[in-house]
Amino acid sequence: MTEAIIKCTDVHKWYGEFHALRGIDMDVMPGEVIVIFGPSGSGKSTFIRTINHLEEHQRGTIVVDGIELSHDVRNIEEIRKETGMVFQQFNLFPHLTVLQNVSLAPVWVKKKSKDEAEKISMDLLDQVGIPEQADKFPGQLSGGQQQRVAIARALAMEPKIMLFDEPTSALDPEMIKEVLDAMTELAKSGMTMIVVTHEMGFARAVANRMFFFDEGSIVESGSPDDIFKNPKEDRTKLFLSQILQH
C-alpha cells in the first residue's frame, strides 16, 4: 500500500485560552480529494492552514510528504514548496499583472528562467481558461477570474498537494461554477486536494472522503455516500439539513 502524503496526528491549536483544534487525526493518500465542512468557527480553516504552517500547531505532528513540520524554517519552506494554497479572498498581488502573479514564485523560489516560468504560467492560465487576461491587473478581473488566477498561481509551483480554503465563499453566485469547474478538472488530473467548502454538489461529485468538523474536532468522516445518505452523528445530520435545505 502507498504511503500517506499528509499525516496529521493529534493536532492541537490554541488561540490564547481558546482551544481551536482539539486533536485532529487525518491521513491523506496521494491523489485523494478531501472535503472538509462544518459550521463557522469549527476550526476547519485553522486546520488547513496548519498544514503549510500559516498557523502554528502547538501539539501533535504533521508530516507532509515525509517532511515533518517543525519550527525549523527550512522544513517550513520545503513544505510550502510542496503545497499550493488558494484563499477565500484570492490574495492576488494587486501591483503585478496576472502573468507576473503566476510566474513570480517559479522564478524566485524555484529559480526557473523567466521565459520558462512565463511559458508554464501561460499554459496554466490556459488550463484555467483565462489566457487572454495575462497582461491585466487583478483589479480588472471578476472575482471568479481572480480566483482562477490564484489557482494557476499556486499550480505554477508544481505542488504535490493543493489546499483550498473556502475558495468560493467570497464569490458572487454566478461565478462559483467556473471556479468549481477548474477545481474539478484539477481533481481529475490526480492532484491531492484538501478543500474546505460548503459546496455539497462539488463534494458529492469529486470528493473521495469528507470530514465534518465541529468545535475543533472531527465529528464524522466517510465517503460522500456515507455522509449524505446515512450520517451517523446528530450534529452532522443537523448541519447537513441546514445547508441542504434550499
Added chain:
Amino acid sequence: MSINTNPQVLPPPDPPGPIKWLKDNLFGNLFNSILTIFSLLIVYFLLGGVIEWFFNTADWRPVTKAPLLYVIGSYPREEMWRVGLSVTVVFFLLGISWGKWGGLLKSVSLALGGIFFVLAILPVKHVQLDVAMRTYLGITVFVMALGYILGRAEKLKPNLIYILWLISPIIIVVLFAGIENSEVLKQVATTSWGGLMVTFLLAIGGILISFPIGVALALGRRSTLPIVSASSTIFIETIRGVPLITILFMFSIILGLFLPADARLDRLLRALMAVTVFSSAYTAENIRGGLQSISKGQYEAAHALGMNNFQTMFFIVLPQAIKVVIPAIVGQFISLFKDTTLVVIVGINDLLGIGRSVINSESDFLQLQLEVYIFIALIYWVFSYFMSVASRRVEASLGVSN
C-alpha cells in the same frame, strides 16, 4: 410580454451656469449686491496697490543686476559650464523619460523646457543673457527634444533609463565638485556653491539618500528582533522630537569637535547629512504607514508560495507600501525643499543666503530688502506649487485618492 416596464425618465437638469450662479449667490437681494460691490472695491484698492508697487514703485535692481547669483552663487564663472552641463544632462534624461512614459513627465519636461525656451528668445537686453547664454539655453531645449525622440524608440529598454537616472547624481556631483589634479575639471570648493543649486542639491540629495535609510528604519521598527526595533524606534522618535535647526547645529558644530582636525568633513556635506538624517526619520514613519496598509493576506499568499521573508518584503509588500505613500513622500519633499533655508544659519549660501548677501553687497540695496525677499518667496512658491500640482497628478494616476 414586455420586460421593460419602467417608463423612460429624463436626467436631472444641468447645473446652472456662471451667470445664474452670480445672480443667485452675489446679487440675490439688495443687501447682497451692496456687500458684493463693497468687497470688490476693497479688493481693487488692496490689489491695485500691490500691482502698482510691483510694477512701478519697486526697485528690482538687486535681482536684475546679477540674476545668475541666485542660481549658482559665487561658483567660478569660468567653470559655470559644468553646472550648465549638469542641467543639460537632467533635461536629456527628462526628455528620454517623457518619450518613454509621457504623463506627468511630459508636463514637467514641457514646463522646464518652456521656461528655457522663453528665456532664450526673451526680447530684453541683459549682460547675463548674452549670446552664449541664449545659445546654451537653446541647445539644452534641443537636447531635451533629442532625448524625447530617443525615448520614443521601442528598442530603448526602460532598465537603461533607470540606470542612467541612478548614475546621474554621481555625474552631477563630480561635475560640480571637480576631480583632484584635473585640468579640465578643476576642483571647486563648496564654499563658493550657492543659490538654487545648493537648495536643490540639499533637498533632492536629502530625499534620495534618506529614502533607503527610511525604508530600512521602517522595516527595523517593525522587526521582531527587540534590539533592531528598539534602536530604530529610538532613532526615529529622537529625530522627530528635535527641530531641524538643532540637527543642523549638531552636525556642523558638534560633529567637528568629535572628529580629528584632519578629518574635517566638508561644510555642505555636513549640512546634507543633517538634512538626510532629519528626513529619513519622517520617511520611515511614512513608509511604516504604508506597510501597515498591506493586508495580512498578502504576506500569507507570498509565504504559501514558498517565498522567504526577504522575498515577501521585496517583491510583494514594499512595492505596494511605497506606492501608497508616494504622495506623502512628495509632500515631505516639498517641506524639505523649504526647510533647507535653515542652512543659512550654519553659513551656507542657499537661495535665501544669497538674497541676504546681495542685500549686504551694496549700500543702495539695504533699503531694497522687501524686493529681494519677495523675489525669493516667489521662487519658492513657484517651485512648491509646481510640485504640489505634480503630486496631485501622481496621486490621481496611482488611484490613491479614491
